[in-house]
Amino acid sequence: MGSPVAKTKYIVHGIFNDEVPMLDACRKLRSSGIRIKDVFSPMPVHGLDDAIGLPRTRIAICSFIYGLIGMSLATLMMWYMMVSDWPIDIGGKPNWSYYLAVPAFIPITFEATIFCAAHGMVLTFYLRCWLVPGAKAKNPDPRTTDDKFLIYLELTEQQSLKAQEILKTSGAEEINQKGSFIVPPAYTLEEAH
Numbered sequence: 001m002g003s004p005v006a007k008t009k010y011i012v013h014g015i016f017n018d019e020v021p022m023l024d025a026c027r028k029l030r031s032s033g034i035r036i037k038d039v040f041s042p043m044p045v046h047g048l049d050d051a052i053g054l055p056r057t058r059i060a061i062c063s064f065i066y067g068l069i070g071m072s073l074a075t076l077m078m079w080y081m082m083v084s085d086w087p088i089d090i091g092g093k094p095n096w097s098y099y100l101a102v103p104a105f106i107p108i109t110f111e112a113t114i115f116c117a118a119h120g121m122v123l124t125f126y127l128r129c130w131l132v133p134g135a136k137a138k139n140p141d142p143r144t145t146d147d148k149f150l151i152y153l154e155l156t157e158q159q160s161l162k163a164q165e166i167l168k169t170s171g172a173e174e175i176n177q178k179g180s181f182i183v184p185p186a187y188t189l190e191e192a193h
Helices: 019-031 048-052 059-085 099-129 157-170
Strands: 007-016 038-040 149-155 174-183
Touching: 007 019, 007 157, 019 048, 019 149, 019 157, 059 099, 149 157, 157 174
Parallel strands: none
Antiparallel strands: 007 149, 007 174, 038 149
16 A cells, blocks of 8 residues: 655635626536635625535534523522522512512513623634734735635646636636645555565
8 A cells, every 4th residue: 555645725816896797606516526715705606605606604503602601690690699698579579489580580681691692603704714913915916805705726637627628717807826735645544564
């Protein structure tokens, strides 16, 4: 069994003026077996995640967890302040039991749930996208922040030629080969005899 060899990958950028031909190119590339590394767009494009094959996000699970944390903290805070620490008899309705006063606590619980879910999601988004102060921009072409759409591909030599042909027939304004890099071989154990 021979040792694996390093592969050379080529970086190809296809730049489009409009999202419709860009979406068409994404579908054609995927149907021909070419994996799209990323797409850069100046605006949200409906159906782009399906066209490039992105799996459904699990970020909603984070939102649910943040909401549960907010609800739990609000419940704990209200129980401590109104029942345990300083119970007050208001209008003949004493707060000696959290269960009996739940209807009065619903608005605060709701607001705390929304507050924690919203703020947690913003922080999660910033950290997931690495939009923190001092982070270097990952955008390969600054025109994609204004009016251009870019398909970013990392391909072998044969795939690169095929992808450039697909991009050309789909109406790409520019097709740029931005260089190459070497992918080291995967680590394998050699059998000793």
